[in-house]
Amino acid sequence: xxNTEVNLCGVRLKNPVVPASGTFGFGVEMxxxxxxxxxxxxxxxxxxxxARFGNECPRIAETPSGMINxxxxxxxxxxxxxxxxxxxxxxxxxxxxIANISGFSVDEYVECCAKADAAPxxxxxxxxxxxxxxxxxxxxxGTSAKAAAEVTAAVKAVCRKPxxxxxxxxxxxxxxxxxxxxxxxxxxxxxxxxxxxMRIDIKRRKPVLANKYxxxxxxxxFPVALRMVNQVAHTCSIPIMGCGGVASAEDxxxxxxxxxxxxxxxxxxxxxxxVCKEITEKLPTVMESLGIESLTDIIGIV
Amino acid sequence: xxxxxxxxxSNVCVADKTWRMRLLGDTTELCRGGQFVDVAIAGRFLRRxxxxxxxxxxxxxMIYKVVGAGTDEMSAMQPDTVxxxxxxxxxxxxxxxxxxxxxxxxGGVGASPAxxxxxxxxxxxxxxxxxLGFNRECEVVLxxxxxxxxxxxxxATMDGSRGVKGLVTDAISAVKPxxxxxxxxxxxxxxxxxxxxxxxxxxASLEERMGCGCGICxxxxxxxxxxxKRICTDGPxxxxxxxxx
Numbered sequence: 001x002x003n004t005e006v007n008l009c010g011v012r013l014k015n016p017v018v019p020a021s022g023t024f025g026f027g028v029e030m031x032x033x034x035x036x037x038x039x040x041x042x043x044x045x046x047x048x049x050x051a052r053f054g055n056e057c058p059r060i061a062e063t064p065s066g067m068i069n070x071x072x073x074x075x076x077x078x079x080x081x082x083x084x085x086x087x088x089x090x091x092x093x094x095x096x097x098i099a100n101i102s103g104f105s106v107d108e109y110v111e112c113c114a115k116a117d118a119a120p121x122x123x124x125x126x127x128x129x130x131x132x133x134x135x136x137x138x139x140x141x142g143t144s145a146k147a148a149a150e151v152t153a154a155v156k157a158v159c160r161k162p163x164x165x166x167x168x169x170x171x172x173x174x175x176x177x178x179x180x181x182x183x184x185x186x187x188x189x190x191x192x193x194x195x196x197x198m199r200i201d202i203k204r205r206k207p208v209l210a211n212k213y214x215x216x217x218x219x220x221x222f223p224v225a226l227r228m229v230n231q232v233a234h235t236c237s238i239p240i241m242g243c244g245g246v247a248s249a250e251d252x253x254x255x256x257x258x259x260x261x262x263x264x265x266x267x268x269x270x271x272x273x274x275v276c277k278e279i280t281e282k283l284p285t286v287m288e289s290l291g292i293e294s295l296t297d298i299i300g301i302v
Numbered sequence: 303x304x305x306x307x308x309x310x311x312s313n314v315c316v317a318d319k320t321w322r323m324r325l326l327g328d329t330t331e332l333c334r335g336g337q338f339v340d341v342a343i344a345g346r347f348l349r350r351x352x353x354x355x356x357x358x359x360x361x362x363x364m365i366y367k368v369v370g371a372g373t374d375e376m377s378a379m380q381p382d383t384v385x386x387x388x389x390x391x392x393x394x395x396x397x398x399x400x401x402x403x404x405x406x407x408x409g410g411v412g413a414s415p416a417x418x419x420x421x422x423x424x425x426x427x428x429x430x431x432x433x434l435g436f437n438r439e440c441e442v443v444l445x446x447x448x449x450x451x452x453x454x455x456x457x458a459t460m461d462g463s464r465g466v467k468g469l470v471t472d473a474i475s476a477v478k479p480x481x482x483x484x485x486x487x488x489x490x491x492x493x494x495x496x497x498x499x500x501x502x503x504x505x506a507s508l509e510e511r512m513g514c515g516c517g518i519c520x521x522x523x524x525x526x527x528x529x530x531k532r533i534c535t536d537g538p539x540x541x542x543x544x545x546x547x
Contacts, residue, residue, distance in 0.1 A: 025518040029535070033303060033516075045520070053523070053530050058511040060521040062348045069513060074520045074530060208511075218347055270514040270521075271348055273388070274305055 002287040003294040004280075006040065006261050008239055009162035009187045011096050011123050013040030013262055016252060016295060017280050020243050020266035021046050021100035021126065021166075022071065024276075026085040031092035033273060038280045041096030043190075043264060044081075044089060046128050047116070048101075049108045051077035061199040061208040066218025066245070067267055068197045070211035073102050073131055078112045082119040090121040097121050100166070102128040106154050109141075114158040125159055126241075127151065130168030130193035132215045142168035142193070145180035152184035162187040164241060167232075169221075170196050174228050175235040182236045190241040190264065191232060192225045217267040221245040226258045233259020233300045247275065249282040253290065259300040303390055303516050304331040310383045311361060313376075318440040319368045320411060321377045326361035331390025335397070335418030336487070336507055336539050339364065340515035342386040346372050349388065351515045351534070353415035353487075353507075355444075362389075365414040365443060391515050392538045395419040395485050395505055403429040405481035406453075407470050407496050409488025410436060413444045415507055415538075416487050424451045431456065431479035435470035435492065439463035454479070471499050494547040504542040508533050 004015035021043040024030060036042065054074035061068040075081065081099070089097055099116035103109035109127060116122050129142035129151055141147045148165065156163055165181040167174060169192040178189055194215025199208040207213075225244025233240060242260025246252060247268040255263045268275045292298055308327035316322045332339075332354055339362070340349035350372050355363045368374050379385075397404075397419055404423050406416050413434050423430050430453040436442050437460045448455045457465030458473035466473040470492060484504040486496045493506045510533045513521035517535030524533055525546040531537060 023514075023519060025520070029517045053525065054520070057522060057524065059523075060348070060511045060513045060519070062346065065347060067347050067513065069519070069521055071520050071523075074523055267347075270519050271342065272305075273303070273514060273516050273518065 002284045002292065004283055004287070006295055008096070008124065008241070008262055011162060013096050015040040015280050015283060016256065016260070016262040017276050017283070018043055018098065018241065018262050018264045019269055019276050020264035021128065023266045023269040027089035027093055030273065034277045036093040037095060038277050039093070039095055040262060041098055041123070042089065042093055043098040043100050043126055044085065045075055046073050046100045046102045046131065047075045047078050047081040047112060048073055048103060049078050049112055051075065051080070055211040058208060058210055059214070061214065063197070063199065063216065063218070063220065066216060066220035067270070068199060068209060068214040068216050069194070070209045070214035072211065078115050082115050086119050086121040096123040098124045098126050100126045100128055102131055106151055109151050110154050110158055113155045113163070117159040117161050122161060124162045124164060125155070126164045126166050126190055127155055128166045128193070130166050132168070132170060132194055132196045132213065139168055139170065142177065143171050145176050148177050149180040149184035152181045152186045156185040164188040164190045166190040166193055168193050169224060169228055175231050178232040178236050182238050186238060188239040188241065189232060189236065190243055192228050192244045195221055195224065217244065219245045219247050219268070222251060226255060229255060229260050230258040230302065249279045249286040252279060252283065253286060253292070253298065256295060257298050257302045261299055303388055304328065305386065305388050308361070308385050308387050310379055310381050310385065312381055313379055315377070316365065317443045320365060320441065320443055321368065322355070322363060322365045323376070324361055324363050325385065325387065329357040329359065329362050329389065332357045332362060333390065334394025335422060336394035336415045337390060337392045338415070338538065340388040340391060341376070343372050343375055348513065349515060350376070351391070351512050354389070355414045355417045356421065365411055367411045388515060392534060393536070395507070395539050397422040397426060399503065399505070400428050400483040403481045405479050405484040405500070406430060406432045407474065407484060407486040408432070408434050409470060409492040410441065411443065412488030416485060417444060417447065419485060420448060420451055420453050424453065430454070431477070431481065433458065433470050433473050435473070435488065436464070437461065469495070471495055474500070497542045497545065497547070505539050506542060506545060507538045508540060508545070509538065
């Protein structure tokens with residue numbers, strides 16, 4: 001029997017597989033499709049203080065081996081999130097529930113994180129300082145070490161539960177931002193969010209996305225994500241949730257060898273809604289074939 | 303929603319750039335006309351959401367238009383090819399909203415999602431007028447199949463090569479069909495015009511570029527009078543009064 005269990009700042013996950021925020025709704029949407037309790041955790045859809053429609057459609061574009069989205073943080077607002085979405089998610093899932101929080105100001109991050117932290121269903125807070133799809137917020141905090149540290153410190157001051165900061169790959173040196181977050185008290189890091197990209201409809205001579213640019217994700221970004229996780233793992237000592245292009249049990253193991261303690265699966269859920277379940281089923285077999293007894297043994301070995 | 307493997311029974315060109323594929327396999331999740339399926343195509347990252355035209359216990363048919371590289375590849379697929387398909391997606395039309403007579407207005411391959419609706423309406427003993435609009439005669443699909451269901455079929459073409467010359471709304475003005483509920487599926491501008499012109503209650507089937515097709519990515523959200531709604535899961539069929547064009 002192999003051991004797939006991992007520990008994220010004291011939160012036990014039966015396996016490292018976590019659907020990434022924005023690719024698994026609020027959990028409940030998938031509850032009718034399979035027993036969610038096979039998952040290690042679920043990172044719920046990103047939430048802001050006020051309800052948001054997000055960007056206009058089209059907000060999805062396909063790319064070779066990936067896709068671009070410009071959803072723009074559609075969500076019902078933090079109040080509805082803690083009062084309705086979190087309890088609904090808890091009803092269908094007993095594992096680690098990750099509340100993903102976005103904001104447009106430090107005050108907004110603080111207010112939302114405090115509310116998510118106070119909710120009994122929340123196990124981990126994931127602070128998104130890297131959404132490429134909203135103007136004047138999100139990413140602005142994730143591309144400056146000073147601003148990232150400011151948000152981290154402010155949020156940490158009001159949270160008792162583990163706080164993970166979700167980092168953007170759209171920076172010159174991700175280790176600088178990662179270190180700033182660690183120094184400001186972050187309990188862990190999630191990386192990477194999507195890479196800013198675009199597609200043009202050459203017949204219409206216009207961007208495919210109504211928002212012009214969007215976040216590029218999917219299998220195509222896996223090597224970039226892996227490299228950044230590895231760089232950060234060698235720079236920081238706090239646990240990492242690796243994210244970006246993960247599509248198989250083998251990818252999960254590769255991401256863990258690069259330095260991740262848990263692994264988020266994002267865009268792949270959109271092409272195969274059952275992929276997280278399939279990965280959890282296949283993980284023990286792949287571990288056995290590679291001579292891995294416990295997943296914790298391979299974290300950051302490269 | 304169900305994910306299953308299907309074998310292509312047939313895949314034939316039925317009109318200009320328009321194909322009809324029969325897929326053999328599990329149809330237990332298909333229950334209402336207007337629902338769609340999401341087809342995985344090898345080498346393409348996202349699935350292709352396509353309306354199910356009709357189905358039986360052995361399989362289902364879908365009529366699709368070649369609009370890009372993915373559907374172009376689909377049109378070249380041979381019988382016996384196996385496809386991974388999500389079925390039973392979306393809400394579908396509600397035939398019970400019609401008391402005695404329905405008006406069904408479709409544009410282009412929008413003729414496809416309404417087919418099972420009309421089949422159900424006829425099975426419920428209701429009168430149905432189907433107005434099908436196309437750019438030109440070579441695009442006409444499902445005309446005979448709708449007639450075989452006992453519906454009164456009116457064709458409109460923009461160039462006048464078949465039926466009434468002009469828009470579906472011109473055809474409706476010419477025929478003046480009796481109805482107590484209408485349904486529409488086709489290009490957005492057509493459906494907007496139909497919903498703004500026609501009196502009484504109606505339903506329209508919306509379309510948008512989708513990510514997942516099953517409600518988890520929020521990539522296809524539209525504005526409605528009841529707030530943001532996902533076209534894939536809360537729709538694709540919405541009541542006329544809920545839609546904000």
